[in-house]
């Protein structure tokens with residue numbers, strides 16, 4: 001039995017990863033986030049030893065992660081941590097941003113993945129093979145006007161996980177850019193104002209956004225590994 005702890009599973013890429021990984025009866029899946037789908041709740045009720053859900057809001061700096069980490073790292077052939085929860089807001093030029101929104105963005109996109117990875121590594125029993133996947137963005141390496149907080153948080157996250165990879169060569173650690181996907185996050189961008197917004201509107205209208213389920217399948221085939 002392998003185990004997977006996935007953050008932000010209520011929709012978008014996280015929901016697709018949860019559904020595809022939970023479909024294998026040899027997988028134990030731990031979903032962590034603010035909300036869950038009816039299907040996820042039904043699965044957890046039907047198979048409580050294999051599927052579990054923990055309500056955690058990553059906009060706090062003390063997310064309650066001890067129980068989900070224990071569930072994901074105990075008695076497993078391989079433990080996988082998938083840090084997917086994220087938010088693109090606030091979108092706007094520097095000079096127009098509210099301090100509380102900047103702090104929220106950093107907490108959800110950067111502080112929470114750091115805290116979760118720290119808790120995961122601490123909980124991992126010695127000798128248990130493990131993977132840590134940080135769902136990042138092209139915005140980590142490319143400045144996008146109007147997305148300063150998101151760009152900065154994803155860049156910070158990538159560096160944190162590069163350090164983890166140096167410290168722990170025994171773990172499989174990856175920063176993953178999933179590319180543009182047709183999820184709620186892209187809807188937020190189409191409703192926001194920033195200089196390159198039209199290209200996001202056009203990509204949606206032309207059907208150029210990837211489906212979350214296709215991206216999830218690619219991530220699983222490329223990164224859910226025995227290495």
Ligand SMILES: NC(=O)c1ccc[n+]([C@@H]2O[C@H](COP(=O)([O-])OP(=O)(O)OC[C@H]3O[C@@H](n4cnc5c(N)ncnc54)[C@H](OP(=O)(O)O)[C@@H]3O)[C@@H](O)[C@H]2O)c1
Nearest residue numbers: 008010011012013034058059085086137180181183184185
């Ligand atoms: N969509 C894209 O084009 C794109 C491109 C590059 C990278 N990404 C990255 O891919 C990942 C998934 O994005 P997506 O497009 O699937 O986004 P999405 O549809 O907006 O879903 C975001 C997920 O994160 C959860 N989340 C947000 N704030 C949270 C909080 N405070 N506490 C707990 N969970 C929270 C949401 O759950 P609730 O709101 O239900 O709590 C939801 O499940 C993100 O890390 C994103 O940065 C996306």
